[in-house]
């Protein structure tokens with residue numbers, strides 16, 4: 001079967017030539033998809049997370065698949081000293097950093113009153129603290145070296161509106177969105193752009209196992225609440241990420257781009273649920289109203 005146009009690579013060959021990109025959580029899921037495409041476009045990529053075996057397996061596969069330069073570095077983003085080592089190792093290997101992608105995250109569904117304070121901590125520490133740790137370490141480096149750079153934060157659609165049952169994640173992602181918009185202004189003078197992507201549902205093992213465990217998975221279709229009636233493809237997210245970190249997006253700063261098939265708006269419009277009405281029902285309604 002032919003690949004759908006939205007699932008095809010978008011940018012021209014060499015669009016990211018000469019750039020060095022750090023992707024936190026780059027060994028799995030959407031981080032891996034972005035890394036693959038960055039490598040295909042000519043970037044050097046450093047992937048980092050806690051599990052070195054996973055990172056090294058991904059790096060080996062992507063070297064074979066793309067012929068690109070990818071380095072695996074173990075780093076728990078909650079620990080600032082490890083983040084500083086990640087920055088130092090990247091400079092040692094590639095001589096520079098051009099882009100930071102804050103993609104690492106943790107999440108699970110739960111009624112908030114069931115959570116311990118540690119459960120809240122573990123998510124906020126990975127998502128919010130992890131993002132500001134990496135941002136601070138890389139930002140300080142850029143400012144000291146008088147070098148421009150781009151920070152891409154992966155948030156979620158509920159970062160702006162909140163969501164029940166994923167409250168630690170919603171709280172933390174809202175903070176990351178505030179970080180994005182605040183630094184877009186404050187660090188623009190150093191040539192540092194801050195942008196974000198807010199994805200809707202993109203099936204990954206990490207997200208699906210924690211957000212749609214059984215018996216929920218068999219009862220719930222994540223595509224059903226999406227007006228376009230499908231989930232996202234990894235390549236279309238990678239396309240957007242590659243564009244936002246490329247020089248083609250040089251004038252985009254402080255923007256959060258939503259890529260969710262219209263899902264977040266679906267719950268918002270007062271009359272959206274009238275989608276359920278049949279054509280016969282509309283005929284009856286029209287007749288009654290016009291009478």
Ligand SMILES: CCCCCCCCCCC/C=C/C(=O)SCCNC(=O)CCNC(=O)[C@H](O)C(C)(C)COP(=O)(O)OP(=O)(O)OC[C@H]1O[C@@H](n2cnc3c(N)ncnc32)[C@H](O)[C@@H]1OP(=O)(O)O
Pocket residue numbers: 105106107108109110114115116117118119120122123156169199200201202206207210211220222225
């Ligand atoms: C309704 C239809 C909607 C359709 C639309 C779908 C749109 C999707 C939008 C998705 C948006 C965002 C997605 C994501 O962020 S996905 C990323 C998912 N990936 C990950 O989470 C990867 C990393 N995660 C992990 O490593 C672990 O899961 C994590 C660290 C988060 C937790 O691991 P672990 O349990 O090993 O951690 P700890 O042992 O350190 O535990 C810390 C405390 O947390 C408590 N805990 C853990 N799990 C739960 C749970 N399920 N419920 C309640 N509490 C939990 C644990 O008990 C510890 O607390 P205590 O010490 O007090 O017991």
Ligand SMILES: NC(=O)C1=CN([C@@H]2O[C@H](COP(=O)(O)OP(=O)(O)OC[C@H]3O[C@@H](n4cnc5c(N)ncnc54)[C@H](OP(=O)(O)O)[C@@H]3O)[C@@H](O)[C@H]2O)C=CC1
Pocket residue numbers: 024025026027028029030031048049050051052054075076077078102103104105106126130154155156157198199200201202203204205206207
């Ligand atoms: N998939 C989806 O539908 C959506 C995803 N998102 C966002 O997309 C991003 C990627 O998620 P996805 O690919 O689905 O899920 P994954 O679980 O595959 O990705 C999360 C990554 O974060 C890493 N990570 C977790 N904790 C830490 C830590 N303390 N230090 C360093 N790395 C860590 C994990 O690696 P390791 O365990 O080795 O540390 C893993 O590689 C996240 O920001 C998520 O919130 C947003 C909306 C929807």
